[in-house]
Amino acid sequence: MPQKTAKRPAPRSSKISNHQLRWIYTQMVRIREFEEAVKRTFIEHPGVIRGHSHLGDGAEASIVGALSTRRDRDFVMPSYRCHGYPIVLGTPLRNMMAEVFGRKDGLCHGFGGSMHLADPSRYFPGTSGIIGQSIAHATGAALTAQIKNSGQIVYCFFGDGASKQGAFFESLNMAAVWKLPIIYVLENNQYQAYTHFSLEDANAAAGDALSKKAEAFSIPGATVDGTDPLAVHKVVAKAADRARAGKGPSLVETKFYRLSAHGNVITVPPLPTQFPEHEAVAVYGNRKEFEQWKSKDPIKRFRARLIKDRVLTVASATKIESAARAEVDDAVQFALASPLPAPEEALQYVYA
Amino acid sequence: MPKEIMYGDAIAAAIIEEMQRDPNVIFYGQNMAMTERDPMLKKFGKERVRIAPISETAEIGIGIGAAMTGLRPVVELWMSEFMLVAFDQVINEAPRLRYMSGGQVNVPVVLKAGYGFCAGWAGQHSNCIYHTMMGIPGLKVVVPSTPADAKGLMAAAIRDDNPVVYLHPYMLTLDKGEVPEGEYVVPIGLSDIKRAGSDVTIVAIGWMVKKALAAAERLAEEGISTEVVDPRTLAPLDITTIVNSVKKTGRVVLVDQAPRHSSAAAVIAGEIAEHAVGSVGALRMVTALDTPIPYSEPLENYVVPNEDKIIEAVKSVMAHEAVAA
Ligand SMILES: Cc1ncc(C[n+]2csc(CCOP(=O)(O)OP(=O)(O)O)c2C)c(N)n1
Numbered sequence: 001m002p003q004k005t006a007k008r009p010a011p012r013s014s015k016i017s018n019h020q021l022r023w024i025y026t027q028m029v030r031i032r033e034f035e036e037a038v039k040r041t042f043i044e045h046p047g048v049i050r051g052h053s054h055l056g057d058g059a060e061a062s063i064v065g066a067l068s069t070r071r072d073r074d075f076v077m078p079s080y081r082c083h084g085y086p087i088v089l090g091t092p093l094r095n096m097m098a099e100v101f102g103r104k105d106g107l108c109h110g111f112g113g114s115m116h117l118a119d120p121s122r123y124f125p126g127t128s129g130i131i132g133q134s135i136a137h138a139t140g141a142a143l144t145a146q147i148k149n150s151g152q153i154v155y156c157f158f159g160d161g162a163s164k165q166g167a168f169f170e171s172l173n174m175a176a177v178w179k180l181p182i183i184y185v186l187e188n189n190q191y192q193a194y195t196h197f198s199l200e201d202a203n204a205a206a207g208d209a210l211s212k213k214a215e216a217f218s219i220p221g222a223t224v225d226g227t228d229p230l231a232v233h234k235v236v237a238k239a240a241d242r243a244r245a246g247k248g249p250s251l252v253e254t255k256f257y258r259l260s261a262h263g264n265v266i267t268v269p270p271l272p273t274q275f276p277e278h279e280a281v282a283v284y285g286n287r288k289e290f291e292q293w294k295s296k297d298p299i300k301r302f303r304a305r306l307i308k309d310r311v312l313t314v315a316s317a318t319k320i321e322s323a324a325r326a327e328v329d330d331a332v333q334f335a336l337a338s339p340l341p342a343p344e345e346a347l348q349y350v351y352a
Numbered sequence: 353m354p355k356e357i358m359y360g361d362a363i364a365a366a367i368i369e370e371m372q373r374d375p376n377v378i379f380y381g382q383n384m385a386m387t388e389r390d391p392m393l394k395k396f397g398k399e400r401v402r403i404a405p406i407s408e409t410a411e412i413g414i415g416i417g418a419a420m421t422g423l424r425p426v427v428e429l430w431m432s433e434f435m436l437v438a439f440d441q442v443i444n445e446a447p448r449l450r451y452m453s454g455g456q457v458n459v460p461v462v463l464k465a466g467y468g469f470c471a472g473w474a475g476q477h478s479n480c481i482y483h484t485m486m487g488i489p490g491l492k493v494v495v496p497s498t499p500a501d502a503k504g505l506m507a508a509a510i511r512d513d514n515p516v517v518y519l520h521p522y523m524l525t526l527d528k529g530e531v532p533e534g535e536y537v538v539p540i541g542l543s544d545i546k547r548a549g550s551d552v553t554i555v556a557i558g559w560m561v562k563k564a565l566a567a568a569e570r571l572a573e574e575g576i577s578t579e580v581v582d583p584r585t586l587a588p589l590d591i592t593t594i595v596n597s598v599k600k601t602g603r604v605v606l607v608d609q610a611p612r613h614s615s616a617a618a619v620i621a622g623e624i625a626e627h628a629v630g631s632v633g634a635l636r637m638v639t640a641l642d643t644p645i646p647y648s649e650p651l652e653n654y655v656v657p658n659e660d661k662i663i664e665a666v667k668s669v670m671a672h673e674a675v676a677a
């Protein structure tokens with residue numbers, strides 16, 4: 001049975017209610033369960049997922065912490081590593097999983113796949129697989145909000161790697177000059193595919209935080225512990241207040257760690273593919289780094305904290321987790337049962 | 353002595369051999385040479401082998417600037433679409449600079465990229481964009497279809513004094529074939545007859561050469577003799593070999609993974625129309641359908657050319673009388 005997501009309480013910048021804390025934990029768990037199921041599918045149902053899939057495990061605190069400050073009609077525009085965000089927005093997991101499986105009942109009818117989820121009815125207009133380009137699209141959504149005076153703001157998520165793309169610099173400059181209502185969330189998961197960020201980022205090479213890039217545009221920049229949803233909430237809330245007040249963009253670097261490899265192994269079909277070991281181990285031989293960050297798993301830490309603070313009991317946490325597991329299992333069954341699209345359908349949707 | 357190696361390894365062999373031969377050849381791109389254990393880095397050191405961030409405009413532009421001033425950079429771009437981020441550099445910088453300088457400045461840069469990865473990568477990673485580049489005077493475009501051509505054309509591309517876009521079909525990366533060891537250069541601008549035949553000519557590009565050869569094998573069982581011509585280089589295009597084959601067989605099928613109007617096939621059809629008019633009984637183009645590449649497998653299969661579509665096209669041209677040359 002698809003699980004009904006509890007209605008999200010109205011965000012208040014400073015105080016977070018217990019209800020909202022449980023909501024944050026629930027969304028984090030739902031994301032993790034979804035990603036684990038995608039990963040398992042490569043083993044349990046080889047061939048069902050084609051191409052290249054990328055998971056958000058490790059990013060949950062950053063995603064949900066940021067979106068816990070969102071109001072109902074605000075836009076959300078992430079990168080191609082896009083599963084986590086629509087989960088928080090309430091997109092049915094059934095249709096999401098069906099899209100990842102290339103099925104007719106997929107969110108995009110099997111045309112987009114894992115990298116290109118879109119659910120415009122939930123203010124999630126779509127993603128690009130070309131790194132950095134969606135930063136400009138998100139900035140365009142902020143222009144719409146500004147011109148229509150709609151009160152909406154834009155949550156733009158992108159990777160550390162994307163912050164080296166021309167579109168990043170060009171967009172932030174324009175957003176700053178035009179005072180666009182947008183929050184740029186630079187998700188520093190410490191790897192750009194197989195490359196550690198210290199090998200390619202000028203700020204990192206100089207020992208600085210990546211949020212220093214904000215100085216180039218004279219906008220606020222902050223770096224926050226991206227494994228702690230409440231720390232992320234606090235910093236993003238401030239950026240959201242600024243955007244809503246018409247004062248323009250902010251750059252927030254959430255620093256966390258991608259817990260799975262970049263994606264499934266790239267190979268030529270029909271050779272099978274699945275997720276390899278994390279690059280820290282497979283490429284750099286650095287198991288220590290990987291284990292250290294694994295021990296900071298945002299979900300485990302947040303769970304322990306909520307139990308300690310008596311927001312959750314072990315029983316209520318377990319209940320949230322089994323409900324998420326059941327919801328995801330149902331999504332997988334639904335997606336497997338959904339038919340593949342008929343070949344001729346390929347001719348649809350080319351033009352409006 | 354030829355040795356069986358994989359297509360991808362054949363490209364690497366050429367880059368290594370050219371780097372050994374000429375200290376001005378450098379090699380860089382994203383997600384390569386990440387640790388000291390990297391074999392290229394070990395061989396050539398971190399001056400000449402570098403890791404780049406996701407910055408295609410700078411990666412390609414820096415390659416052009418270095419080429420203008422004495423180096424011969426090979427830029428690893430991975431997927432041809434990533435070049436689109438920097439298309440000014442590819443189309444409106446690299447090929448123009450020599451001409452605008454009145455022949456004073458050369459730009460010997462190689463832009464290496466895989467293309468056409470029809471393996472469930474959806475709309476932005478599976479395309480064929482060579483058509484846009486093959487019509488740009490000053491830019492050379494090569495599309496090798498076998499491991500041997502992959503090696504020989506990479507060596508030629510690096511030695512060439514012009515900007516060369518080196519496109520390798522991702523679908524062939526793991527295919528094995530005989531590749532000559534040691535120095536091996538395939539001249540840019542020469543088509544290759546991959547299979548001789550007399551009833552019909554198939555002109556196929558890149559991954560489609562493999563499909564055309566498989567189709568030709570099946571057609572032979574039905575008594576149809578197919579000649580398969582591989583242009584190998586799209587710019588400059590060796591039209592003579594193609595026209596001679598077409599004049600011999602009198603029938604032609606052009607197979608291209610790109611959509612019809614952005615295919616090299618459309619350009620080749622125009623050349624055949626001008627140079628072999630009167631000798632061709634029938635011409636068919638087998639191209640991708642006019643859609644972006646969809647994710648789901650049945651959709652993707654429907655859009656992209658395959659053996660059955662080639663065979664159907666060959667049979668349809670066989671229904672026409674060949675016109676005697
Ligand atoms: C313009 C462009 N260049 C290269 C790539 C290949 N590529 C796909 S994902 C990726 C890494 C992106 O890293 P980052 O921005 O840090 O995001 P993350 O994957 O860590 O979420 C690269 C280089 C691409 N898709 N687009």
Ligand SMILES: [Mg+2]
Pocket residue numbers: 159160161187188189190191192193
């Ligand atoms: Mg990253």
